[in-house]
Amino acid sequence: MEEGETVSAIANHFAGKNIFITGGTGFLGKVLVEKLLRSCPDIGTLYLLMRPKNSQDIYERSHELIEKSAFEKLRNEQPEFHKKIHPINGDIAVDDLGVSEEDAKLLQEKVDVVFHGAATVRFDEPLRFAVEMNLLGIRRMVKFCRKFKHLEVFLHMSTAYANCDKPFIEEMIYNPPVDPQRLIDALEWMDDEMVEKITPKLIGNKPNTYTYTKQLGEHLLVKEGSDLPLAIVRPSIVGAAWKEPYPGWIDNYNGPSGLYIAAGKGILRSVKGDFRCVADIVPVDMPVNMMIAAAWYTAVNKPSSTLIYHCTTGSTNPFTWGEMEGVVMNFWKKVPLDSCFRRPKISLTMNSMIHDYWVFVSHMIPAYFADMGYCLMGKRPRMVKIYNKLHRAMNSLTFFTTHSWEWTYNNLDMLKSQMTPEDKRRFYFDPRVMHWPTYLENYCLGTKKFLLNEDLSGLPAARAHLRKLRNIRYTFNTILLVALWRVLIARSQIARNLWFFIMGLVMKFVKYTRITSTIGGK
Secondary structure, eight states, rough: OOGGOOHHHHHHHHHOOOOOESSTTTTTHHHHHHHHHSSSTOOEEEEEEEOBBTTTOHHHHHHHTTSGGGHHHHHHTTTGGGEEEEEEEOOSGGGGGOOHHHHHHHHHHOOOEEEEEEOOTTTOHHHHHHHHHHHHHHHHHHHTTTTTOOOEEEEEOOTTTTTTTTEEEEESSOOOOSSHHHHHHHHHHHHHHHHHHHHHHHTTTSSHHHHHHHHHHHHHHHHHHHTEEEEEEEEEEEOOSSSSSSTOOOOOTTHHHHHHHHHTTHHHHHHOOOOBOOOOOEEEEHHHHHHHHHHHHHHHHHHHHHHEEOOTTTTTTTHHHHHHHHHHHHHHHHOTTTTTOOOOEEEEEEEEHHHHHIIIIIIIIIHHHHHHHHHHHOOOOOOHHHHHHHHHHHHHHHHHHHOOEEEHHHHHHHHHTSHHHHHHTTOOOOOOOHHHHHHHHHHHHHIIIIIIIOOOOHHHHHHHHHHHHHHHHHHHHHHHHHHHHHHHHHHHHHHHHHHHHHHHHHHHOOOOHHHHHHHHOO
């Protein structure tokens, strides 16, 4: 092995560098913080922008952050890693980020690299709030970071769906449907009712305010931050980890995670989607590695224009929703969740009438019966509420389960070609080598372990519960079939004759079986 093959140019570059991170307490942010500290052990200080939340100040939140399961490996390897994390009190929804003058001066003197990931990721967010976070938040960040004396790169986390009204998406900034400033000005004088009414017309062919404001945010960033060393990473639907910090690690119910659990519990029975469409899910560790590598490349090579990197799987390693359904359902049958509501079974359909029928029959009717049972037992009803929440999540994902996209990857390939063999291993982000069935099984296992806190030692009991549900289902179906048949027998001579004929065949079969058994015994 050559000497260069063991050298990490990226880790060496980040040695002693100080990083300013927004969104560090989010799903992707946790993985970014953990990865920087573990794979760049000589890194300087990580300044995390935080705001007090749920009666916790920023220091309590910072302590809670490092106690998360994502940092377990880091705690074992570097017990003192927490000394490199410095929380900064602030909020991107406030002018000057709400940062104190003392902290602002500290950041201006110390920070070398900025990772901006703070945003609202809810698809159904009101337009006014989405603009506040995803548009004005970028403006405030550009203004604030422009004062940094040693800034080498400002990396912005966007989304691959910022231009999802186009089937083919290139690594470029597309012209937005409206000038961002005109929208900002209009929202200042509109009341909330008026904004709500015009939102569908404003977002046009985009499915939600999230994708709409993320496109506007990219345009605003390159326009107002043209004097900054910018880079943009666009991931698709971010899912559980592929390898790091642990295979299948996940800490939220967003995106497919909640649907996997609902399917595993037997709650979700019907999904509106096209089984032929590509399920463009990317493991969280891939965009995190790409962010770090892109920041390194931008700082070292100083490209003349803003480079955009697509972190998606659709055009490089496609896997359809239909294929995903098969893998996930087979896994839940082998490794069931505890206390399932029903046996895991799901159907994927593009027909709205069929989907609505199954939602009514397989979702709402059982939900109301279950809540009646809870009330009779003196317990609080909950199933209707759970299904209403599930349906809202399903509706927000329908656009993505019924469409496919293609992306270009010129910058991904260029970035990979500039990396040493060690960096390609340490900061992997190319999805071409990922094996989907293995990844999805680890994903489902991760939801069981990290989200539901279910121990694998409970598998025998979970499997026994599934068998019990199966027997209940078979018994119910048999009783229902016999009851319906008896009703038909009472009304139809043909049905009675057919009934007696079938019963005669059954009796003959039983007698034949007994005779064969007797002869065999002799």
